Amino acid sequence: MAGYEDKSFKWIGTRPVRPDGVDKVTGRANYGADMKLPGQLTGRILRSPHAHAKILSIDTSKAEKLPGVKAVITGKDFPEMHNGVLPGDEGVNFHYLSCNIMARNKVLYDGHAVAAVAAASAAIAEEALALIEVKYEVLPHVIDVDLALKPGAPLLHDDIFTTGVTPKPEKPSNTVQRIQMQLGDPDAAFKDADVVVERSFKTKAVHQGYIEPHAVVAEWSEDGQCRIWCSSQGHFMVRTLTARLLQMEVAQVRVIPAEIGGGFGGKTIIFIEPTAVLLARKAKRPVRIVMSRDEVFRGTGPAPGTSIDVKIGAKKDGMLVAATGEFRYQAGAFPGSPVGAACMAAFGPYALSHVRVVGYEAVTNRPLCYSYRAPGAPLSSFAVESVMDEIAQKLNLDPMDLRIKNGSKEGTQMVYGPKLKAVGNLECLKAIQNHPINKIPLGPNQGRGLAAGFWFNLGGQSSAVVNIAEDGTANIMTGSPDIGGSRASMALMAAEVLGIDYSKVRPIVGDTSAVGFCEITHGSRVTFATGMAIIQAAEDVVLQCRQRVAKMWEVDVEAVKWEDGHARPAGANAGDQKPLSLAQIAAKAARTGGPLVGSAAINAGGPGPAFGVHICDVEVDPETGHVTVLRYVAAQDAGKAIHPSYVEGQIQGGVAQGVGWALNEEYIYGEDGRLQNSGFLDYRIPVASDLPMIDAIILEVPNPGHPFGVRGVGEVPIVPPLGAIANAVARATGARMTDLPLTPPKIRAAIDAKK
Amino acid sequence: MSGFQYESPGSVDEAVRLLAGAKGNARVLAGGTDLLVQLRSGAANPDMLVDIKRISELRQISGNAASGFVIGAAVSGAEIGEHKELAKAWPGLVEGMELIGSTQIQGRATPGGNLCNASPAGDCTPGLVAAGAIAVIAGPNGRREIPAEQVPVSPGKTSLAKGEFVVAFKLPPRAKNSGDAYLRMIPRTEMDIAIVGAGVNLTLDASGVCVAARVSLGAVAPTVLLVDAAARALIGSKLDDAALAKLEAAASAAAKPISDKRGTIEYRTKVAGVLARRAAVIARDRARSNA
């Protein structure tokens, strides 16, 4: 794998208009719900009103008789899957996945799908849902993670036996796993501390909050093939999982990616695609299912609520001596919480010789817990950064000095195994330390909060094709959905390698039958890994060009170099040949060996972790508890920013989501286990007037594992805001709160309790 | 179940006839910003919708500050906000209307709809109540007039009989040295339902003594409250700190809220007093500059 080389760039680092931009500002771009096929039916899903219940019976006969209803399905229409994870399953328990998509014997959360219909219109489909009679036996439910972990809690599954504990339990429980990682001997090391702060924290489940609801159109043909149009973070993922769940051969399923209206991890798994395929097969007509906003909140994959204990000990000078954390994370109704990543990332910004992280995961009666931007890390980071802030207060130290003193850097041993290579943690800390925000005096009821964050980033499998047209322009194709400007970064990298103008490169996202496999758009991997595939595919074209020119010039390929979009003699030995442009070479392609097609299929390693440091100022109204975010500055190491505007956009977007998480966003359940805020009215994501401008500072400490030095940038910006906001509120009010979100009623109560 | 009759009468009489003669459940459609959400969620299942937006009387603001404004029940929030004379005389009432939802919602939402949706948290209602607005109601037996606060009777329910609907609001003539204000507490800065709302309307005499006051509270009881004790705390005072403290205590004492997903009893009780006091200060300052 090509490593980093310091070089100057023509296109990398510039800010051109994105190639798909015009379609998106004119309304022409097609998202999941915009697709319409001839004869298309409307699919609708019936969902459980109960948090936990046995399904005694489902009678669909009345719905089936309603004129205009073309198909009705229930869990019985889904193939039964093996309950477990087999080699080659990539960690997926297909039984659980299938049961989440359509309940079988039990419903496990408010919103769990129990049946689906396809009908000639939305009105008929809704009428049909009302005619389906489901008899339930309501069972006790449990949603809070601490309650779910307790012995005697209402049991969701009888086949979950806690892993990671000895002896192996004989009885099933809600506790999916216990994990532990340790460096040194923290229990002994705490004795050397001059100050120890230990706190417990609680947080509520939150939703990714993408504005585009999930949507799919499925078409079944008589030869047993199906086509699926949908928005997702990975159409190859949709293909594989749908094929497996419906016991089809993978190549019989073709998934065509729609534009995706936001995902943030929430569209890295399937919820409705197999349902749409089964309805289409039964109805013999294409079926479109578009979730309502209520369904998105009740029936997709929100992030976990948690319960966390963190303990940190330090010397008087601020040197950390030991730290421990216990992280108890909700899974949803099925295993799948990000507690492992949470444990690994928690203390990432700090060099610690004695540290232990322990994680527990419990299934609960809420929707599937799935990925949300740096899954798990914002919560563990919130707890750690809160305790760090308290240590600074106790020792009367500047919170920045405390972090710089203990900051992780190249060579730091991480609790999860490796030592860090070149990273930008200290650079980010110093950029914030030197920022003018620190000189702005704070008024009454104002506070300044600081937090650092860490995220691993991912690499993984990607494919890319670079097709050179006869005039030297390029069509480039990958299988990575463009979730926020990646077409632009792909085109920039291809233009850089080919040496042609950015405007001559047209990128597309190919469907599963058109381009090689790409993993989902997650883990901040696309610009890094799919970008590396594009670079290699473009390098493949360059090599072919050099080979063809070498033939024309009757020299060795080494005698032809590629520079500025032209083949040139590498030295005097190559003769006095005139440079040939890519367009000139392409024009002769038919006579020199056929079309110029470059391709690459890789499994990219060395993604290079990302660090971010945030600082913010808030003002708290002491009488109402209302928080105003006055200023926000975020510094982040991007390795190399391919398109800096979209890097800034990732940082600013992550900050906004983190601010919402800190202040207002939460899943609110009633005593009956029903979700009470399944809409944007009461699930309060930040609006434009809630936020100030967000100053995004890009630092570039090259990732040694990428030819241009790229690191993923999408996830780490959501890690620090929870801690930064909480620390700012604590300093503004003098009351430290450990329960997220920091709603006005909680803040007012905390201020009153302090009096 | 999926359909309903839709009518858009051009006159009040025709609307009354349709509403009174409807078989089953007839609903008035004004701005639709609450009703359409209820239709979509299944919370409302009317047999007939009577769209009152094509009745010209309901779509206009007439009168003036001295004689008293008349606001058509189906005038949109945006139109109310653009009426300079109204906004000058009744800034609190207008602000309350303008706080409902987004710019987009303002293009549709109406004061009549806000009142008749009968949510205790409606942002226009406390301002109407504090202003002493009279609701003009048309029905099969002709027209009648009642104080705005008597229209809602409990969450989602009004005192209107079958065939009746609100046509307009009559505001009293605006005395000199008067001012009003409405404040609400929401977690964000926009787009939320009020956790608590408070409206204050008052008049000063030439020496700055408060001679008349009305104080209303939203979201702290099943309906918007008109709090006489809070008004009495102001009347006769120069709205000094002592009077404001009495007002705050009276407002908190009058609040009888519930705990729900938006706020707690304790919080709503305290903040009702805070907002009433703050609104009174704004209303006082407006009255002083409104000679």
Place this chain on the structure above:
Amino acid sequence: MSKFHITTTVNGEAVEYLCDPKQTLLDVLRDELNLTGSKEGCSSGDCGACSVTLDGRLVCSCLVLGVEMQGRSVETIENMAQGEKLHPLQQKFLEAAALQCGFCTPGFLVAAKALLEKNPNPTESEARYWLAGNLCRCTGYDKIIRAVLETAADMRGSK
């Protein structure tokens, strides 16, 4: 229940359609008239992705019934560019990277255009409050607000 026959004006052209009484203007635009630029994010007026102007007034098309449209006039995102020329807001959104996933973008553009027509010189705060009914989950609003303010300045300068 029979359908309603409505005659109205969409993007300056007379249009006829049939609709169910429950269908919203958004449903009509997307499903009957194939104008899918207006997006459905919530169907409750909370996200603004379906913003259009109705008789010149900015509204959420999910909170208007199709049957209310008789004789009205609606403008959608599809009519914002004039011929091959993008509206200055559209051009600025592209140059300023004021979109990521792009799903909320049509609604923001329609709402921002309405803002600049009413107030050619908005402050940052005025722009933020005017656009508070348009949710964006990708950008943190920074680049959107900057794009709107810069476009306003450009448009004032070119007059």
